[in-house]
Amino acid sequence: MVSERGLQVLRAIVQDYVDTREPVGSKAIVERHAFGVSAATIRNDMALLEDEELIAAPHTSSGRVPTDKGYRVFVDHLADLRPLSPAQRSAIASFLDGSGDLDDLLSRTVRALTQLTGQVAIVQYPSFARANVTHVELVDLGGGRLLVIVVTDTGRVSQRIALVREEPSEADLAQLRARVSSVVVGHLVGDATQRIADLLAASIVPATGTDAAAHAILRVLAEELEEFRQDRLVMAGAATLARRESDFRGSIYPLLEAIEEQVTLLKLMTEMVVDAKGLAASIGRENEPFGLIEASVLASDYDASGTGARVGLLGPTRMDYPSHLAAVRAVAHHLTRMLEDDENAR
Structure with a gap:
């Protein structure tokens, strides 16, 4: 004792x-x-x-x-987190404000967090499997290229290019938009993906005309919606590991491998248990099942339209836990507020 x-x-x-x-x-x-x-x-x-x-x-x-074990006891007995300075809070707000869409916002989030802490920053995409598709837009880019834009009720906007053999007229484009929308709009992402799969499996792909274009667009939509259902991470600051290599007793290769493959970090981030402050820390040998025994991972929850996800840091066990945990929590709170404001604006 x-x-x-x-x-x-x-x-x-x-x-x-x-x-x-x-x-x-x-x-x-x-x-x-x-x-x-x-x-x-x-x-x-x-x-x-x-x-x-x-x-x-x-x-x-x-x-x-x-x-x-000492770091664990230290973190468990932290009475207070080291508060962020007004300049740091202002930096978070200015970095995140003005983002164009969710992808841009999460990219800005990890860049802001790694600049604040000097560690590898991680943010988990919310799972959009339960999101509803609210709109599909088609934009003719010329040269047989159609920009397919998908919007969900969680605010996620994504776009891909579909290649068609014949240049559609404005009337054709309107017809295609209506046909594709009738398949996916108003349905959950998972259900919409299945509806497209069933439709494509039951029909013969025509060689030309709007039917062929509709098939090409639906295939692109299926690929995009499948990505909506997959858990993935956005990261920044991997180069900081090289600068901090002296803080690791062994090789930093397992960390670089985890960053590249994402699956390990996704599993670790998902399984971490947050405390009463909404924070989680997994330190050193606690990460042995994930092959990251020389690393610490800090995380905090954020909310995206009722869908929870996490933002966090990866670095050596020798890190400034009070200030880094405060930074993770502050960024998570700001991210939640921005997503709530965006939802209310809609």
């Missing part, structure tokens, strides 16, 4: 180690923190922390560094 002063000593060791990258000794703690006790007393407290496997000596130095 760690005493209250022991927790304070642990907090001092974590803070000093994060700030200096150097093992922390009892003398440094006495000089930097107002404990009002001797270095010998602090050494006794440190010995008890070491017995609890909360700190360890990295080498023959008299200094100690936090263990994964």
Whole structure:
């Protein structure tokens, strides 16, 4: 059982180690923190922390560094998060405001978060399987190219290009729009995808005319709506791992692989349990089932039209947990407000 002063000593060791990258000794703690006790007393407290496997000596130095277990206890006993400065809050607002659509907003979100923290930023797309398709628009780009725009009631707008063999007239375009809309508009994304699949499977693809164009558009729509149903991540700041390579005892390759493949991070982000503050942290060896034992992942929930998803950070276990958790929570709250404002505007 760690005493209250022991927790304070642990907090001092974590803070000093994060700030200096150097093992922390009892003398440094006495000089930097107002404990009002001797270095010998602090050494006794440190010995008890070491017995609890909360700190360890990295080498023959008299200094100690936090263990994964020590970081966990530190995070669990955080009384307060380090508040963001007005400049940081202003930076979040200015970075996210004015985004064009959900894709742009989430891209801005990860760029803002990685700039604030210097870590890899992650945001999970909301699952749109339960979203309704509200509108389909077709725009003739010329040269046999039609821009297919899909809108859902969650505010997601996406677009793809369909290739058709014959240039449609304005009347043809209106007819195509009506035909395609009758298949998908007013239906859940999953149901609309199935309706397209059933229709394409039951019909013979004509070679020419509006029927052929309708088939081409429906195939593109099916691909786009299938992506709506898939969980995926947007990330930024992977290059920061190389700059922080000294913070990892081993190779950063597992982290780079997880970033590239996404499946591991998606599973980890989904399984993390948030606390009463709406925050979650998975530290070091807690990530062993995911092959990320030298990394920490922080996350907070945000809401998109009643569909929950998460925004977070990936980095070394030696990170500034109070300020990084505050940044993740602030960005998640701002993201939720922006999505709510967009929904109300519609």
